[in-house]
Amino acid sequence: MExxxxxxxxxxxxxxVTALSVLAILMTLMVKISAHSGSAAFDPKDKKxxxxxxxxxxxxxxxxxxxxxxxxxxxRCVNCHPAGDVPLQGDDSHLHAMLPQRGKDGxxxxxxxxxxxxxxxxxxxxxxxxxxxxWHLPPADMKMxxxxxxxxxxxxxxVDPAQNGHKDMKALIDHADxxxxxxxxxxGDGRTLxxxxxxxxxEAWITWLKNGAYAP
Amino acid sequence: xxxTNLKINGKEYSVDVDPSTPLLWVLRDHLNLVGTKYGxxxxxxxxxxxHLEGEAVRSCVTKINRAAGKEVVTIxxxxxxxxxxxxxxxxxxxxxxxxYCQSGQIMSAAVLLREIPNPTDEDIDLAMTxxxxxxxxxxxxxxxxxxxxxxxxxxx
Ligand code: FES
Ligand code: FES
Numbered sequence: 001m002e003x004x005x006x007x008x009x010x011x012x013x014x015x016x017v018t019a020l021s022v023l024a025i026l027m028t029l030m031v032k033i034s035a036h037s038g039s040a041a042f043d044p045k046d047k048k049x050x051x052x053x054x055x056x057x058x059x060x061x062x063x064x065x066x067x068x069x070x071x072x073x074x075x076r077c078v079n080c081h082p083a084g085d086v087p088l089q090g091d092d093s094h095l096h097a098m099l100p101q102r103g104k105d106g107x108x109x110x111x112x113x114x115x116x117x118x119x120x121x122x123x124x125x126x127x128x129x130x131x132x133x134x135w136h137l138p139p140a141d142m143k144m145x146x147x148x149x150x151x152x153x154x155x156x157x158x159v160d161p162a163q164n165g166h167k168d169m170k171a172l173i174d175h176a177d178x179x180x181x182x183x184x185x186x187x188g189d190g191r192t193l194x195x196x197x198x199x200x201x202x203e204a205w206i207t208w209l210k211n212g213a214y215a216p
Numbered sequence: 217x218x219x220t221n222l223k224i225n226g227k228e229y230s231v232d233v234d235p236s237t238p239l240l241w242v243l244r245d246h247l248n249l250v251g252t253k254y255g256x257x258x259x260x261x262x263x264x265x266x267h268l269e270g271e272a273v274r275s276c277v278t279k280i281n282r283a284a285g286k287e288v289v290t291i292x293x294x295x296x297x298x299x300x301x302x303x304x305x306x307x308x309x310x311x312x313x314x315x316y317c318q319s320g321q322i323m324s325a326a327v328l329l330r331e332i333p334n335p336t337d338e339d340i341d342l343a344m345t346x347x348x349x350x351x352x353x354x355x356x357x358x359x360x361x362x363x364x365x366x367x368x369x370x371x372x
Contacts, residue, residue, distance in 0.1 A: 097260065098346040110331050110343040111272040111324040117259035123277050128258045 061211035067196060067204035069151045074194040076184035080137050081146035087137055088147070091192050106137040122188030130188045134180050138165070155208075155215035172209055176202040220284045224249065225293025231280070239283050240264045240275035243290060251291035251319045255348070262347030265320040266290045272327040291319035294326060301371065302326055305364035313351030321347045325361050334365050 071077060079088040085102040086095050103109040108116070119131040138144040142165050146154060157163045159172065167175065175181060185198045194201065208214075222229045224247065231246050238257075243249040243266070255263030257276045264276040267289040294300045302322050312318045321344070328335055328343040335343070340358050349357070 100346070101342060110339075111265070111327045112343065112346050113271060116271055116273045117277060119277060119279065119282065123259075125258070127260075129277055 056212035058214045061208050061214040062216045064204040064207035065155055068208050071194040071196050071201045076187050076194050078146045083145050083147040102137045104140050106139040126190035132180050132183045152215045159213045176205050220280050224288045235281040237280045238276050239278045242280050249290050249292055263317050263320040265323040272324045301364040301367040305360040309356050309360040311356040311360050313353050317349045
């Protein structure tokens, strides 16, 4: 009996020690994560930024960005943010047939202007040109490439005004409701939707930004 | 159905069609301007290129309401007597094989020559990349565009 009670006590203290060590490991990890992502993508000294986000939560921010990233890397977004000067097409993001060029203003060149085929709305049917009144790629002097970017690279780029089209925090938040961004959720026949609804995306986007826009 | 007023090759037209009817349908089926061809119907071949306010649009996906009140030029109106530098060069080089793609090719080339009067091979390839020729007359097209550029320069 005595030895059994002794064994029970041993087990209890063993469990306590295990629980405490797990807790300690978790706390170390949390400190490490926040230290690692300590490079907030936004400069906290930037006045435009600090007026908007009052609280910062690196864990929440990074968590939200993983959702944002899954949307931005979906074909509906990445196809018009190519690494080269030819837009991408289709759910497999292949080079756009006919190889139209970006052009200086992102609206094509010569006979191959975007709006020569892309109308102000989607053309009916599959394999027809999608459309929006403002159909374009980013311009040549601000390419805002998504294709091939890691989550960390993209997060940093998105909040750098020198690389994001000179957007401040307010403009970034507003961008979630940009007409061409919204097109991603109404892409016309035969095109898959981004992995999150627009509401979920916008929520994650704002959570990421307002919690310090940490780069994972 | 709705009445749409159009200006094509300098002439005024009025057509009573659904506003979403493609311009190509109106040109061919309502106005008998059949120089512009139907190839794919999905903006993928270039056979239907016409000029809308000077841009080389694909009329198969351009709804008629987009063209309302705007300046449209088709192959029939590129020049008064069929003597645009491109048309002369096309004849001289004897570009067409079956001919089906050629009005689209010429209408695209006309925009190129207006923007770049002396295009290089690279300019030509970039501008003509959206016009497919199933007979493969690409090399003659390129040659004729160079020749048209010369003719155009001499005319100035
Ligand atoms: S018929 Fe219009 S591009 Fe082919
Ligand atoms: S000449 Fe036959 S398709 Fe071009």
